[in-house]
Amino acid sequence: xxxxxxxxxxxxxxxxxxxxxxxxxxxxxxxxxxxxxxxxxxxxxxxxxxxxxxxxxxxxxxxxxxxxxxxxxxxxxxxxxxxxxxxxxxxxxxxxxxxxxxxxxxxxxxxxxxxxxxxxxxxxxxxxxxxxxxxxxxxxxxxxxxxxxxxxxxxxxxxxxxxxxxxxxxxxxxxxxxxxxxxxxxxxxxxxxxxxxxxxxxxxxxxxxxxxxxxxxxxxxxxxxxxxxxxxxxxxxxxxxxxxxx
Numbered sequence: 001x002x003x004x005x006x007x008x009x010x011x012x013x014x015x016x017x018x019x020x021x022x023x024x025x026x027x028x029x030x031x032x033x034x035x036x037x038x039x040x041x042x043x044x045x046x047x048x049x050x051x052x053x054x055x056x057x058x059x060x061x062x063x064x065x066x067x068x069x070x071x072x073x074x075x076x077x078x079x080x081x082x083x084x085x086x087x088x089x090x091x092x093x094x095x096x097x098x099x100x101x102x103x104x105x106x107x108x109x110x111x112x113x114x115x116x117x118x119x120x121x122x123x124x125x126x127x128x129x130x131x132x133x134x135x136x137x138x139x140x141x142x143x144x145x146x147x148x149x150x151x152x153x154x155x156x157x158x159x160x161x162x163x164x165x166x167x168x169x170x171x172x173x174x175x176x177x178x179x180x181x182x183x184x185x186x187x188x189x190x191x192x193x194x195x196x197x198x199x200x201x202x203x204x205x206x207x208x209x210x211x212x213x214x215x216x217x218x219x220x221x222x223x224x225x226x227x228x229x230x231x232x233x234x235x236x237x238x239x240x241x242x243x244x245x246x
Contacts, residue, residue, distance in 0.1 A: 006029045
């Protein structure tokens, strides 16, 4: 098959690994990690890439995304089917299945997650500027009081700084998802240092490239993947399936 892969920057190293072993011809497009700062507003950016690929003669367009805070809900296939893993977010993708993620989440509430890509690409200059109202922005929450005041004014800057600080105080741990990619020792050290700086417990969990491998290998069973036929769109659900086509 000839496939187009549109993936989040946070999965760059993992996708490179699985694409290199795929039996199919795959053209890869990596979109900035900072799109997540836009929430559901990231949808038109993804749709633009999907539409641009629709006339490329591909057998399918693969999305290296999950439901992602409903940021992929509403994406529509043109004449080329879309394939997207059934996962809530990239944590589920990197753990290899949503069931493993949910089991860990239920036993470890109140933790941040990091992975090689989250560590490598979380620097502000590589991210899209967040909307002012995004009080949980992964970029904004790391900015100093002085930076926020300089951009938003003294009153608003102080308010946002307190909101970001309050948000992070609800967390007690940081979990690093190990995916076995190159450079991981350094990424692990950085994640551990972040946990220490915040006064959080540090944990590490073994990830898995299984779900990503199946995505690029064409192993799209209905349990773990949604295949969106031509003309249909992605719809988020509250059930085990996470998303459906309509």
